[in-house]
Amino acid sequence: MPIRRTDLAIEAQELWRESAGELTALPGVKAGNSLREGIPVDTVQVLDQEGERALGKPAGNYVTLTLEGVASREEDIFGRAARGIAGELSALLAGTAPQGLVLVAGLGNRAITPDAVGPKVHEHILVTRHLVAQMPEHFGALRPVASLAAEVLGNTGVESGEVVRAVCDKIHPACVIAVDALASRSLKRLCRTVQLTDTGITPGSGVGNHRLGLTQESLGVPVIAVGVPTVVDGATLAADLLGSENPHDLGAGKELLVTPKDIDSQVADLAKIIGYGISMALQPGMGMEELELLLS
Numbered sequence: 001m002p003i004r005r006t007d008l009a010i011e012a013q014e015l016w017r018e019s020a021g022e023l024t025a026l027p028g029v030k031a032g033n034s035l036r037e038g039i040p041v042d043t044v045q046v047l048d049q050e051g052e053r054a055l056g057k058p059a060g061n062y063v064t065l066t067l068e069g070v071a072s073r074e075e076d077i078f079g080r081a082a083r084g085i086a087g088e089l090s091a092l093l094a095g096t097a098p099q100g101l102v103l104v105a106g107l108g109n110r111a112i113t114p115d116a117v118g119p120k121v122h123e124h125i126l127v128t129r130h131l132v133a134q135m136p137e138h139f140g141a142l143r144p145v146a147s148l149a150a151e152v153l154g155n156t157g158v159e160s161g162e163v164v165r166a167v168c169d170k171i172h173p174a175c176v177i178a179v180d181a182l183a184s185r186s187l188k189r190l191c192r193t194v195q196l197t198d199t200g201i202t203p204g205s206g207v208g209n210h211r212l213g214l215t216q217e218s219l220g221v222p223v224i225a226v227g228v229p230t231v232v233d234g235a236t237l238a239a240d241l242l243g244s245e246n247p248h249d250l251g252a253g254k255e256l257l258v259t260p261k262d263i264d265s266q267v268a269d270l271a272k273i274i275g276y277g278i279s280m281a282l283q284p285g286m287g288m289e290e291l292e293l294l295l296s
Contacts, residue, residue: 005233007182008195009044009062012055015185027054036087037080040066058215060199063088067192070269078273079288085194085226085277092198092224093175093281100174101129102282104147105164105214107180107203109155114230114259117267117274118179119149121226124275126283126294129171143282146171152203160203161212168219176223177278178203178214183257184229185236190259191266194228194274201225226278228270231257 006012016026028051033042044062046052052059065084069077096102104125106118125147131139148167150160168176178201184190200215200223214223234256260266276291 005183005236006185006229007227008064008184008189008193008229009046009055009057009197010042010064010195011185011189012057013044016054027051029054036065037084039080039084041084041088042066058199060197061092062199063092063196065194065196066189067194067270067273070273071191071266078269078276081273082276082280082288085196085274086280088196089177089224089226089278089281090284092196096175096222099143101144101146101171103164103167103171103173103176104145104278105160105167105176105178106147106149107160107178107201107214109152110149111155113263113267114257115152115181117181117228117230117271120267120271121179121275121278122147122149124272124279124295126279126286126291128283141285145279145282146173150203159212161214161218164214165212165219168221173221175221176214176219177226178223179226179274179278181231182227182229183231183233183236185232187232187237187258189229190232191228191230191263191270194226194270197225197227198222199225201227226274228267228274230263230267231259234258 013026013031028046028048030045030047031043033040035041042064046055046057046059048059065088067081070081106122108115108118110116110119127145127147128139128142129144129146132142132144150163153159180201180203182195200213202213216222237258276288279291280286
């Protein structure tokens, strides 16, 4: 039984091809790649139950942007990355009402850096629901946006999914955007990729701690998930390095999670990029400069 674990659809596709052979057709899955703002974009569409069984992912669209230049501070990489995320997110939002209320939910534990992506993205979201409601003559052109940082069960005694569902029942958003940390199979993708999907998300899945899922079925509205891989499962890493599928061969490594040594700065950078990307997707007329003024 394979022990390699990943939350990324693109890596699940790679694992399937490794086990089945490069020339074997992947049933129920359609893949492609392109460039947006000079950033590589890989898309995986899981079309049916065959595709779900092959990849272990729900049917839907998975978009992965590779942000190689963020760590090296390439010229204009922050702007290009945010615009790239905004463009891909806008495509996933195409089926929702253009002026419908959107709830952004930052999932994770702020006190644990690899799990703090969601709460930190929440800090960079332009919230407008109160402005549109109270001063429509000035802010009526903006899309109403609300945001929250849903804390983890261990800190509050309440599932983050329950918090988000309660807020949805109160404010009735047209769509939810959930942001969380993920697990990758590969070290090269840690803090280098952003995955967008219209299938929702299960908080804690990146570290094998599955909680109440945030999906259209559980919340009653479309859920778009935005995730960043910040950890590699120790058993997955060891299996790739040692070529072993037997967890007994891996010793204590199977209990570890591996993360970059500069995870604090990488999470801070990615949270700002994702927050600005989400805000630009929800407010198409705004650019980086305007957001800097409004959010600083």
